[in-house]
Each structure stands twice: as C-alpha cells, then as structure tokens.
Amino acid sequence: MKSPVIIDLRSDTVTRPSPAMLDAMFSATVGDDVFEEDPTVHELEKRSAALFGMEAGLFVASGTMANQISVKLLTRPQDEVICDKSSHIYYYEAGGVFSNSGISIRFIEGKRGIISSEQIEENLNPPENIHLPLSRLVAIENTSNKGGGSYYTYKNLESISRFSRKSGLSLHLDGARIFNALTETGDTTKSIGKLFDTVSFCLSKGLGAPVGSMIISTKENILHAKRIRKAFGGAMRQAGYLAAAGIYALDNNISRLKQDHLRASKIASLLKKCTYVADLMPVETNIIVFSLKPRLKVDTFLQHLKKFNIKAVPFGKQTVRMVTHLDITDNMLNDIETALLKF
Ligand SMILES: *Cc1c(COP(=O)(O)O)cnc(C)c1O
Numbered sequence: 001m002k003s004p005v006i007i008d009l010r011s012d013t014v015t016r017p018s019p020a021m022l023d024a025m026f027s028a029t030v031g032d033d034v035f036e037e038d039p040t041v042h043e044l045e046k047r048s049a050a051l052f053g054m055e056a057g058l059f060v061a062s063g064t065m066a067n068q069i070s071v072k073l074l075t076r077p078q079d080e081v082i083c084d085k086s087s088h089i090y091y092y093e094a095g096g097v098f099s100n101s102g103i104s105i106r107f108i109e110g111k112r113g114i115i116s117s118e119q120i121e122e123n124l125n126p127p128e129n130i131h132l133p134l135s136r137l138v139a140i141e142n143t144s145n146k147g148g149g150s151y152y153t154y155k156n157l158e159s160i161s162r163f164s165r166k167s168g169l170s171l172h173l174d175g176a177r178i179f180n181a182l183t184e185t186g187d188t189t190k191s192i193g194k195l196f197d198t199v200s201f202c203l204s205k206g207l208g209a210p211v212g213s214m215i216i217s218t219k220e221n222i223l224h225a226k227r228i229r230k231a232f233g234g235a236m237r238q239a240g241y242l243a244a245a246g247i248y249a250l251d252n253n254i255s256r257l258k259q260d261h262l263r264a265s266k267i268a269s270l271l272k273k274c275t276y277v278a279d280l281m282p283v284e285t286n287i288i289v290f291s292l293k294p295r296l297k298v299d300t301f302l303q304h305l306k307k308f309n310i311k312a313v314p315f316g317k318q319t320v321r322m323v324t325h326l327d328i329t330d331n332m333l334n335d336i337e338t339a340l341l342k343f
Pocket residue numbers: 061062063064065067088089141143144145174176177202204213
C-alpha cells in the first residue's frame with residue numbers, strides 16, 4: 001500500500017517551514033544586515049547568545065560555515081585541531097579546514113564519536129618540539145552524527161573543558177544538534193556555554209528552519225568571526241526573513257524534540273524485529289543507524305522502502321541512516337512498520 005505522502009527519513013534538514021513559521025518570516029522587519037540594520041537578525045543573534053549565556057552571536061548560512069568560521073577564528077595556519085575521526089568538520093566539509101585555515105587534524109578514535117579528556121591529553125603535541133604542529137584547538141561534536149546521534153555527559157564535557165583551558169587549547173562545540181543532546185541529558189544551555197570558546201548550532205535541522213546556523217562566543221571573537229564571514233562571502237543583506245524563522249524555531253521547536261526521539265526509538269524497536277538487520281546502534285536521540293546482513297544490499301533495501309514512499313540514506317557500505325524530525329508523524333510510523341516488516 002502506498003502512503004500518499006513522502007516519508008523522508010534521510011535527514012532532519014528536509015523539513016519545510018510550517019505555516020506559522022512562514023507567517024513569522026513574511027511579517028519580519030528587515031534591513032541591510034551588512035550595514036548592521038536588520039533588527040530581526042540582531043534579535044536572533046542576541047537571543048542565541050543569551051540562551052547559552054554568551055556575549056554575542058552571528059547568523060551564518062549553514063552549519064558548515066559556522067564550523068569553518070569557528071575553526072579559522074581559533075587557529076593559525078600550521079596549527080592542529082584535535083577531534084574524533086568521524087567528525088563532520090573533517091568528514092563532511094569538503095576538506096574546508098585544510099584550505100580555509102591551513103591546519104592539520106589529529107584524529108582520536110572515540111566511542112561513537114565521543115572523545116575524552118584523557119584521549120586529548122595523549123594526543124597533545126609538546127609545544128617545544130618544532131617538528132610537530134602546535135595543538136591549538138579541540139572540536140567536540142554533540143550529538144555525533146556519524147556516531148548515530150550519541151551525546152556527551154556533562155561530566156565528560158566539563159573535564160574536556162577543564163583540561164583544554166589548563167593546556168591553552170581553545171574549545172569549539174559543533175552543536176549542530178546540541179538541543180537534541182540537551183533534551184536527553186537535561187543540562188541547560190547556559191551550563192554548556194560556560195565550557196566552550198565557540199558554540200555553533202543549526203536552525204535548519206531538528207528546529208525546522210529552512211536556512212541558517214548560529215555561532216556564539218565573546219564580543220571580541222564574534223567581531224573577528226564577522227570579518228571571516230565577510231571573506232567567505234557569507235555576509236547577507238535582508239537576512240531577517242530567514243532570522244525570523246530562526247527566532248520562531250527557538251521559541252517553538254526545542255521542546256518538541258523529545259517526540260522525535262520517541263519516534264526514533266519506536267523505529268528502532270521495529271528494526272530489532274527485522275531478521276535482515278545485522279546491527280543496530282543504540283538509538284539515543286533522533287538518528288537511527290543500522291547495518292544490513294550481507295545477503296541484503298543497501299540499494300535493494302532502499303528501493304524496497306521507496307515503494308512505500310519512504311526515503312533513507314546509505315551511511316556506509318552495508319549501513320543505512322534514518323533521522324526523525326518535525327515532519328515525521330505518528331501516522332507515518334504505521335507505514336514505516338508495514339514497510340520494514342514486509343520484507
Ligand atoms: C549537519 C551538520 C553540520 C552542518 O551542516 P550544514 O548542512 O552545513 O548546515 C555540522 N555538524 C554536524 C555534526 C552536522 O550534523
């Protein structure tokens with residue numbers, strides 16, 4: 001039986017603005033943000049910074065741009081950034097940190113993308129050794145995308161922050177899905193802001209905005225980040241129409257993330273019943289990653305789902321990823337059940 005709508009589980013980026021979000025966008029007061037005259041962009045930046053207890057914020061075009069600007073802000077050419085080997089900043093940003101910032105990366109083998117202060121310590125280069133790049137920055141990803149939506153405990157983050165400060169390392173949070181993490185841990189945004197030099201988060205993922213990410217930090221850092229954004233060609237004019245969607249998202253779409261997590265865990269329990277599933281990563285937030293037994297190819301499986309108007313993405317040779325988001329409803333879960341079990 002075909003479901004009349006597309007059930008798009010490829011990513012939480014596929015959401016379309018709701019009618020109420022569109023209303024907020026269309027009625028936004030805007031100005032030229034390069035002249036610093038867009039009140040809606042200012043409002044979004046101010047509120048994002050305040051949310052995390054930081055001084056200032058910057059609205060940017062994408063999560064990738066937020067990471068690229070943050071890395072450039074906190075490093076100099078020849079420096080080294082320490083991060084998990086599956087980090088988005090390495091894996092999915094087209095090698096940007098190498099060309100934009102001229103740095104190298106020290107990879108840590110984390111547990112589902114989660115690294116520890118002990119591992120950072122083991123990978124720190126002694127600054128007196130001129131053969132080695134200078135360890136300058138630690139980048140944390142929370143939740144971890146490649147890790148299947150895994151998240152950090154506060155204790156771990158605090159210990160990484162303490163170690164980084166003691167060792168003169170800057171600390172960046174790629175918090176594309178930080179609100180998904182906080183939904184589970186119950187930690188406050190302010191307690192997270194205290195730990196990092198820069199925090200980035202996406203408005204265009206679980207929060208449901210069409211475009212945009214934020215960088216938040218000190219006033220001084222954001223002034224510098226603005227110059228980098230300009231050089232990257234990312235200074236926008238009447239961006240308030242997009243910022244209005246971001247404000248709407250912060251006001252309305254954080255508290256509902258729990259529903260996405262519940263639906264993801266329902267999908268996971270269906271997958272546990274499927275004999276063709278070889279391995280399922282424990283579902284911690286809104287991301288479901290599983291591998292198929294060798295007899296079933298990913299392409300064949302995705303073609304099967306397509307017949308039920310369900311979309312998912314390959315996430316490795318035998319691996320598939322599904323992501324829940326605000327356009328996935330309980331009704332769709334029935335169709336997903338039929339598709340998964342009828343195979
Ligand atoms: C999606 C994502 C980003 C940035 O994505 P854009 O598509 O550039 O907005 C950054 N980090 C992580 C962990 C992500 O999942």
